[in-house]
Amino acid sequence: MTEHEHDHEDAYVVGVDYGTLSGRALVVRVSDGAELGSAVHPYRHAVLERCLPSDLTGGAEVALEPDWALQVPQDYREVLQVAVPAAVEAAGVDPSRVIGIATDFTACTMVPTLHDGTPLNEVDGYADRPHAYVKLWKHHAAQAQADRINALAAQRGETWLARYGGLLSSEWELAKGLQLLEEDPDVYARTERWVEAADWIVWELCGTYVRNACSAGYKGVLQDGAYPSADFLAALNPAFADYVETKVEQPIGQLGDRAGSLSARAAAWTGLPEGIAVAVGNVDAHVSAPAAQAVDHGQMVAIMGTSTCHVMSAGVLREVPGMCGVVDGGIVAGSWGYEAGQSGVGDIFGWFVEHGVPPYIHAEAAAAGRSVHEHLTALAAQQEVGEHGLVALDWHSGNRSVLVDHELSGLVVGQTLATRPEDVYRALIEATAFGTRTIIEAFTSSGVPVEELVVAGGLSKNHLLMQVYADVTRLPLSVVGSEQGPALGSALHAAVAAGAYADIRAAAKAMGSVQRGVFVPDEESALAYDALFAEYTALHDHFGRGGNDVMHRLRTVRRDAVRRRRTRKDAS
Numbered sequence: 052m053t054e055h056e057h058d059h060e061d062a063y064v065v066g067v068d069y070g071t072l073s074g075r076a077l078v079v080r081v082s083d084g085a086e087l088g089s090a091v092h093p094y095r096h097a098v099l100e101r102c103l104p105s106d107l108t109g110g111a112e113v114a115l116e117p118d119w120a121l122q123v124p125q126d127y128r129e130v131l132q133v134a135v136p137a138a139v140e141a142a143g144v145d146p147s148r149v150i151g152i153a154t155d156f157t158a159c160t161m162v163p164t165l166h167d168g169t170p171l172n173e174v175d176g177y178a179d180r181p182h183a184y185v186k187l188w189k190h191h192a193a194q195a196q197a198d199r200i201n202a203l204a205a206q207r208g209e210t211w212l213a214r215y216g217g218l219l220s221s222e223w224e225l226a227k228g229l230q231l232l233e234e235d236p237d238v239y240a241r242t243e244r245w246v247e248a249a250d251w252i253v254w255e256l257c258g259t260y261v262r263n264a265c266s267a268g269y270k271g272v273l274q275d276g277a278y279p280s281a282d283f284l285a286a287l288n289p290a291f292a293d294y295v296e297t298k299v300e301q302p303i304g305q306l307g308d309r310a311g312s313l314s315a316r317a318a319a320w321t322g323l324p325e326g327i328a329v330a331v332g333n334v335d336a337h338v339s340a341p342a343a344q345a346v347d348h349g350q351m352v353a354i355m356g357t358s359t360c361h362v363m364s365a366g367v368l369r370e371v372p373g374m375c376g377v378v379d380g381g382i383v384a385g386s387w388g389y390e391a392g393q394s395g396v397g398d399i400f401g402w403f404v405e406h407g408v409p410p411y412i413h414a415e416a417a418a419a420g421r422s423v424h425e426h427l428t429a430l431a432a433q434q435e436v437g438e439h440g441l442v443a444l445d446w447h448s449g450n451r452s453v454l455v456d457h458e459l460s461g462l463v464v465g466q467t468l469a470t471r472p473e474d475v476y477r478a479l480i481e482a483t484a485f486g487t488r489t490i491i492e493a494f495t496s497s498g499v500p501v502e503e504l505v506v507a508g509g510l511s512k513n514h515l516l517m518q519v520y521a522d523v524t525r526l527p528l529s530v531v532g533s534e535q536g537p538a539l540g541s542a543l544h545a546a547v548a549a550g551a552y553a554d555i556r557a558a559a560k561a562m563g564s565v566q567r568g569v570f571v572p573d574e575e576s577a578l579a580y581d582a583l584f585a586e587y588t589a590l591h592d593h594f595g596r597g598g599n600d601v602m603h604r605l606r607t608v609r610r611d612a613v614r615r616r617r618t619r620k621d622a623s
């Protein structure tokens with residue numbers, strides 16, 4: 052430890068991880084990364100998928116279209132007011148010893164605001180307008196806009212397109228912004244800033260709006276210092292020409308930099324000292340890499356929870372087909388940071404547990420004293436590879452890599468009258484592992500080899516799942532040492548922003564942790580999975596690359612039917 056670092060021996064930092072359903076605060080000792088206390092606060096309004104909450108609309112019933120996913124900004128503030136003080140109390144540390152706070156957020160999650168950061172849904176007259184709310188990362192209703200962006204960028208030979216593997220996702224800022232303009236021009240006009248939630252929460256903490264380099268690059272298409280040109284934007288829609296200038300352009304902050312100081316208002320919310328360092332915002336996936344000490348080239352970190360993000364640093368710039376993006380310094384300064392992802396992973400298992408499991412399974416799980424997930428996992432673990440006779444496609448939340456198409460959907464092939472819930476559960480786990488192998492192969496064959504898979508996130512607790520991933524990918528799996536990878540990653544950025552470490556690599560060395568080779572591939576299972584992976588790939592290419600467009604047609608059929616039903620209901 053250097054003399055400078057020694058000053059911080061009894062200093063603490065707070066990391067706050069904003070997930071899909073809740074925010075988690077973690078108090079960490081600066082000198083060694085020891086986690087002393089944490090608290091979770093679920094968002095009061097969770098994810099809005101069917102209607103706006105009547106407590107906010109003044110009782111008005113406002114239905115949402117299919118594929119929408121919104122959130123409420125006040126729910127994010129409550130995490131600061133509830134989870135941060137609770138974590139400090141649980142840690143039993145003197146709040147005056149806390150020297151910094153940092154946050155990470157789901158992304159791309161967008162807040163439309165006034166020039167001072169007031170979210171539009173909080174502005175008089177806008178609480179019943181769906182477009183005035185936060186568009187969550189898994190808002191998948193902007194695919195039509197994404198398709199136009201991709202076609203036009205390819206036709207014009209826009210150089211930035213290659214940095215996104217040739218396709219921008221409908222989840223990213225540009226598609227969501229264009230949807231806002233085209234579906235509610237009034238809310239678009241009133242939007243003075245179109246802000247990543249990762250930056251909005253930092254703005255709330257310190258009163259300064261700094262765009263973080265990570266989401267600006269991966270989600271905002273900022274490459275080599277420039278956004279897509281006004282010419283390109285005007286060709287999409289003339290009213291979109293000044294989008295960059297009027298909605299998103301803002302000074303960029305590097306990861307681990309200090310965005311500002313904790314304001315008096317945020318100090319009162321959190322119980323932390325006014326004036327301490329507030330770090331530049333970051334994305335939940337990217338912040339986890341240093342928490343797992345995975346900052347070297349070839350170490351792919353898979354953050355596996357509701358969705359999976361794959362992030363990896365590399366020394367070379369390559370075009371990986373269907374990747375989410377490559378950004379200079381997107382994970383740590385001095386390396387190219389690559390990202391890929393699967394929009395649905397734990398969400399698919401959660402959907403099956405909630406909507407596809409008969410009462411007898413719930414009764415058996417309750418009798419065994421375990422959750423339905425754990426029960427189905429225990430039953431499925433007794434099977435040989437392939438015994439269920441199934442192959443599934445993991446597209447229940449669309450496909451973010453490598454096809455980049457959110458109008459694709461899930462599929463299970465091979466079901467018979469003998470098929471049981473644990474069979475489908477296992478096939479879904481395997482499908483997500485095949486999805487990860489597809490991504491790894493895309494990286495490796497593009498000259499960005501993956502040498503190690505480091506797993507973070509809630510799914511690492513499922514040992515069957517972890518073994519399946521090791522067997523399917525033929526890679527040893529390391530596991531991040533913390534159960535709160537993203538929150539620890541944020542804490543580490545807070546320590547750098549507070550000046551306790553010179554940079555993220557130094558903080559990762561002192562505060563991060565990883566257990567290496569926890570799951571190793573079993574060759575017999577790996578061979579059996581090779582055969583199933585070939586079947587997965589055949590289905591993947593058939594349904595995902597134009598062999599049969601039935602999934603797209605069914606989306607249209609569904610949207611039309613929902614509109615017909617609503618029109619009939621409104622008329623009656």
Ligand SMILES: Nc1ncnc2c1ncn2[C@@H]1O[C@H](COP(=O)(O)OP(=O)(O)O)[C@@H](O)[C@H]1O
Pocket residue numbers: 070071072355356357358396397398399400401402424425428508509510513516
């Ligand atoms: N035993 C389990 N095995 C597999 N998936 C699980 C299990 N328990 C919960 N899940 C799924 O894990 C996801 C939550 O993961 P977590 O990492 O805690 O959340 P997040 O991604 O929001 O940070 C949910 O989608 C849930 O369906």
Ligand SMILES: O=C(CO)[C@H](O)[C@H](O)COP(=O)(O)O
Pocket residue numbers: 070071156157158159188334335336356357358359360392
């Ligand atoms: O796109 C992402 C990061 O770039 C993540 O998938 C998104 O933020 C959701 O994360 P989680 O599954 O942990 O809730």
